[in-house]
Amino acid sequence: MRLPSLPIAPALVRQPGATHGWRVAGATVASVAIALALSAGLIAWTGDSPIASARAIYDGSVASQDAWTTTLLYVAPLLLVAVGSCISSSAGVFNIGQEGQVMIGALTGAWVGLRLAISGPVLLVLVALAAAVGGAMWAGLCALMHRTRGVNVVVSTLLMTFIAAQVVSYAVNTSWFLQESRMNGGLVSSESNQLPSAARLGSFGHYPDLRINGGLIIALVAAAVVALLLARSRWGFRLRLRGLNPRVAQHAGVRVVALGAIALMISGAFAGLAGMVLLTTPVGTNRLQPNISGNIGWDGLLVALVARQRPVVAIPVALLFGALRSGGGFLAATGVPPYLVDVVKSLLVLAFVLPGVLVTMLDRRTRAASSTRSVTSRAVVTNEVVA
Amino acid sequence: MSAADNAATILSSGVRLSVPLALAACGEYVAERAGAMNISVEAMMLGAAFTSVAAASATGSATIGLLVGLATGMLVAMIHGNLAHRAEVNPFVVGLVLNVLVLGLTSYLITTSTFAPHQVAQLSVPGLREIPVIGQPLFVERWPAYLLVLIVPLTWWLVERSRWGLELRAVGEYPQAADLTGIRVNRRRRQALLWCGALAGLGGAYLAVAEVGSFNQNMTAGRGYIVIAAVIFGGWRLGRTLLGCALFGLADAMRLALPALGVTLNSEFLIAAPYLLALLAMLLFTTQHREPRALAQPFERGSV
Numbered sequence: 001m002r003l004p005s006l007p008i009a010p011a012l013v014r015q016p017g018a019t020h021g022w023r024v025a026g027a028t029v030a031s032v033a034i035a036l037a038l039s040a041g042l043i044a045w046t047g048d049s050p051i052a053s054a055r056a057i058y059d060g061s062v063a064s065q066d067a068w069t070t071t072l073l074y075v076a077p078l079l080l081v082a083v084g085s086c087i088s089s090s091a092g093v094f095n096i097g098q099e100g101q102v103m104i105g106a107l108t109g110a111w112v113g114l115r116l117a118i119s120g121p122v123l124l125v126l127v128a129l130a131a132a133v134g135g136a137m138w139a140g141l142c143a144l145m146h147r148t149r150g151v152n153v154v155v156s157t158l159l160m161t162f163i164a165a166q167v168v169s170y171a172v173n174t175s176w177f178l179q180e181s182r183m184n185g186g187l188v189s190s191e192s193n194q195l196p197s198a199a200r201l202g203s204f205g206h207y208p209d210l211r212i213n214g215g216l217i218i219a220l221v222a223a224a225v226v227a228l229l230l231a232r233s234r235w236g237f238r239l240r241l242r243g244l245n246p247r248v249a250q251h252a253g254v255r256v257v258a259l260g261a262i263a264l265m266i267s268g269a270f271a272g273l274a275g276m277v278l279l280t281t282p283v284g285t286n287r288l289q290p291n292i293s294g295n296i297g298w299d300g301l302l303v304a305l306v307a308r309q310r311p312v313v314a315i316p317v318a319l320l321f322g323a324l325r326s327g328g329g330f331l332a333a334t335g336v337p338p339y340l341v342d343v344v345k346s347l348l349v350l351a352f353v354l355p356g357v358l359v360t361m362l363d364r365r366t367r368a369a370s371s372t373r374s375v376t377s378r379a380v381v382t383n384e385v386v387a
Numbered sequence: 388m389s390a391a392d393n394a395a396t397i398l399s400s401g402v403r404l405s406v407p408l409a410l411a412a413c414g415e416y417v418a419e420r421a422g423a424m425n426i427s428v429e430a431m432m433l434g435a436a437f438t439s440v441a442a443a444s445a446t447g448s449a450t451i452g453l454l455v456g457l458a459t460g461m462l463v464a465m466i467h468g469n470l471a472h473r474a475e476v477n478p479f480v481v482g483l484v485l486n487v488l489v490l491g492l493t494s495y496l497i498t499t500s501t502f503a504p505h506q507v508a509q510l511s512v513p514g515l516r517e518i519p520v521i522g523q524p525l526f527v528e529r530w531p532a533y534l535l536v537l538i539v540p541l542t543w544w545l546v547e548r549s550r551w552g553l554e555l556r557a558v559g560e561y562p563q564a565a566d567l568t569g570i571r572v573n574r575r576r577r578q579a580l581l582w583c584g585a586l587a588g589l590g591g592a593y594l595a596v597a598e599v600g601s602f603n604q605n606m607t608a609g610r611g612y613i614v615i616a617a618v619i620f621g622g623w624r625l626g627r628t629l630l631g632c633a634l635f636g637l638a639d640a641m642r643l644a645l646p647a648l649g650v651t652l653n654s655e656f657l658i659a660a661p662y663l664l665a666l667l668a669m670l671l672f673t674t675q676h677r678e679p680r681a682l683a684q685p686f687e688r689g690s691v
Contacts, residue, residue: 042492046499094683096479151669154479154683155619158426159662162612166659173655298483305480337498342491346484350470357474 020359027355035347042343043336053336057344060330061323065210069203070329073283074296074322076215077102077274081300082307082314083222084270089309090230091263092243097142097157098271099297100164101135105272106279107168108134110178110192110288113199113280123198128276135272136265138164143261153264161297169290178288192288201280215277220315222270227311239263271297299325299345306352317352321345391520397637397644399524403598405636406532407432407590411614412632413535413542414460414586416625419618420546421579422559422681426482427467429611430489431460431584432591437493439592440602444502452505452596453531453589460588461581463489468577475685486611494604506600507531529597531589538586543625545582555579559679562686572686587611616665623678635661 040050061071081098088095095101109131116123142160145151169190171178178192205211230236242249242259250256278284278292299321307313328341415428435456443452467485471478510533512526546552555575557565562572594610595602613635621628642657 042495046496048499094479096483145666145670149670151666152678152682154424155669155678156666158612159616159619159666162609162616162662163659163666166655169658170653170655298487302480302483302487305477337495339491339494339498342487343495346488346491349480349484353476353480354470354474357476361474 020363023359024356027359028352031351031355032348035344035351038347039340039344043340048334048336052334053331053340056330056334056336057324057327057341059327061327067326069205069209069211070326071319071322072216073213073281074325075318076213076219076281077277077283077296078300078303078321079216079219079223079314079318080270080274080277081297082303082318083219083226083311084267084274085301085304086230086307086309086311086314087226087239087270088263088267089304090236090243091239091260092246093260093264093267094154095139095142095157095264095267096154096301097139097161097164097297098267098274098301099293099295100157100161101138101268101271102275102278102293102297102300103164103168104138105131105135105275106288106292107171107178107275108272109276109279110195113195114178114193119196119198121198123196124201124280127195127199127280128273131272131276131279132269133272135275136269139268139271140261140265143264147257147261165290168288168292172288172290180287190290191285195280195286199280200286201277203282213281215281215283218273218277219318222273223311223315230311271300274300302345302349306349308356320348324348393644393648395520395523397640398521399527400644401633401637401640402524402528402532403636404639405633406528406535407594407598408610408614408617408632408636409535409629410538410590410593411587411611412617412621412628413538413625414583414590415614415618416621416623416628417542417546417555418576418579418583419623419682420552420559420679421555421576422562422679422684422686423468423472423478423576423580423583424615424683425464425467425471425478425580425583426611426615427463427485428583428587428614429607429609430467430482430485431463431587432594432611432614433486433493433605433607434463434489435459435588435591436595436606437497437602439596440502440505441500443505443596447503447505449505449507449596453507453592456592456595457585457588460584460586460591462584463588464580464584465577467584468580471685472573472576472580475687478683478685490605493602497602497604502602504600505596507597529593531593531597534589539625539629542582542586546625551578556679558686559681562681562684566686566688572688576686587614590614613661616661619678620661620665620668622668622672631661631664634664 043050043053059067061067081102085095085098109127112130113123113127116126118126138160139157142151142153142156145156146153172190172192173179180188180191180193201214203211203213230239238249238254238259241252242254242256246256274296275293278296279288280286284292303314303317303321307317324341324345328338331338331340411428411432415425418425438459439452439456442455443449446452463485467478467481470476471481507529509527510530511528516522516526518526546555554565554570557568558570558572558575566572591607595606599606614632617631617635618628620631638657638660641652642654645652
């Protein structure tokens with residue numbers, strides 16, 4: 001008797017060949033070279049010097065301790081968003097609303113930071129908590145809509161991002177909410193008051209210019225803890241099982257719906273924390289502004305996707321993205337529009353993502369071709385026996 | 388100005404803002420019915436807006452610009468289709484990356500080059516344009532707007548009545564079954580994307596060489612996402628999707644016009660309205676309001 005086969009996720013069954021990793025690595029080197037060559041071609045085509053542009057990005061991102069300081073300031077929120085995204089993607093819940101969750105996290109963080117009259121480090125902790133809860137709730141709304149009305153999470157997280165942008169814009173344009181307080185009838189801008197110094201994340205560093213901000217420490221600790229949880233804990237195993245095959249997970253006793261909602265909310269909480277980092281570190285002006293996120297949410301999502309849901313791999317990828325961001329600021333001085341950084345960034349993402357997928361696809365094609373051949377030869381043998 | 392004049396002003400600006408949305412929505416509708424949710428519709432529109440202006444400036448003909456825009460939309464669709472539905476990269480990654488890429492590329496190129504403004508001709512329907520209030524807004528348009536009269540029924544026929552459309556819907560609902568009956572799932576999705584790219588490209592080009600006449604940085608400003616919201620709002624039905632486009636275009640027109648009329652209405656609310664309405668529609672009408680079952684699920688042969 002044949003047992004009915006359980007639907008097992010292909011990822012558990014597929015055994016990539018021994019050469020797979022090497023071929024992917026080789027293809028990645030080639031595709032990154034192509035991506036950089038294309039970017040250089042674009043700069044040369046518009047009449048600027050690719051070498052000077054590369055030099056400017058290098059100078060602005062990693063050439064000096066000062067540049068490193070700026071780069072690392074960007075790395076922290078990028079990494080936080082990416083780590084959260086690793087959790088939800090591992091559970092098979094695709095959250096693409098980080099950009100909105102970052103903004104809402106910054107909003108709730110700013111509200112607590114400006115409204116609570118507490119001094120000392122307690123305030124900072126409360127701001128961080130509020131930001132995480134804000135992001136988690138914003139994502140939780142999507143989980144709730146999925147649970148009660150079956151609304152597709154991908155669709156709702158995407159839509160909620162644009163709503164979040166307007167909520168923040170409303171907050172900083174409304175006097176009773178978070179708009180800058182009026183000073184003697186002067187003009188007020190669309191931003192909140194500056195956070196009190198107790199609600200800002202400090203930096204430390206012994207070197208003349210290299211200052212490590214507390215946000216980076218939070219992000220690195222988060223990455224390490226999440227990596228451990230995902231790889232080693234029972235909870236992480238359930239999460240990955242759910243992501244690989246929810247039906248198998250259900251049969252194994254995993255509470256699939258609740259776990260998915262929790263994963264989505266944790267992902268939102270990390271995005272909210274990233275919003276708090278943007279709000280409380282010297283990366284910005286320590287005020288809530290309509291564009292406070294500045295695409296950190298989208299970029300963080302891309303970091304996680306390039307790192308393929310591995311929090312530890314996300315660290316160097318976030319470093320690359322952060323370096324591109326801080327280097328972009330230096331481009332303007334050379335006369336090359338800073339938008340170039342977006343082009344380079346997107347080409348690099350493709351260069352990192354594509355080789356793995358292509359090699360897998362080619363492997364599958366060759367395997368499919370060889371398995372068809374073996375089936376036909378077996379058929380021939382059977383026919384001969386029958387004859 | 389009388390109330391009728393005000394209404395006509397808002398209406399005509401609403402119609403003009405709705406046309407690019409409606410064009411692109413006809414495309415996105417087809418793609419989503421095939422299960423291919425592409426958020427790169429923003430990239431298609433923005434890229435097309437840029438190349439249409441560049442081509443119009445180079446050739447001196449806005450019509451050629453329009454065609455080049457259409458081709459650009461198809462090019463972006465081809466890239467998206469091959470990455471997401473041949474190489475099987477996650478379609479949202481592809482969409483996000485393409486949006487960043489096209490936004491960066493067009494912003495970069497527009498700051499390093501200048502283009503002469505060109506605009507296609509206006510066409511008004513004699514007789515009908517004399518109707519009070521709605522005559523001017525509806526029947527005095529840049530001529531590509533009237534293409535909708537052809538495109539909308541054609542899109543409907545393609546999806547609902549042709550064999551291609553039947554297979555397309557099967558691919559969107561149950562790709563494994565469609566695959567077993569011999570339909571090439573990913574190829575069908577790539578074809579749907581090409582249709583989407585052509586129409587989104589036309590919509591973006593319409594915005595650039597028909598309405599505005601020039602290109603400015605991030606010209607589409609998230610209109611692609613509004614198109615996606617319209618398809619969701621419409622419950623993946625063509626008629627309601629177009630109704631959504633009209634509503635969202637009107638909301639945009641009101642946001643622009645109301646301050647001049649002395650009415651204070653929350654502009655943030657009006658900007659968020661398309662997304663709120665799309666969410667509300669999904670929350671309220673769950674029984675008839677159902678996405679294609681395989682929406683946004685990549686198809687891989689032999690997987691479960």
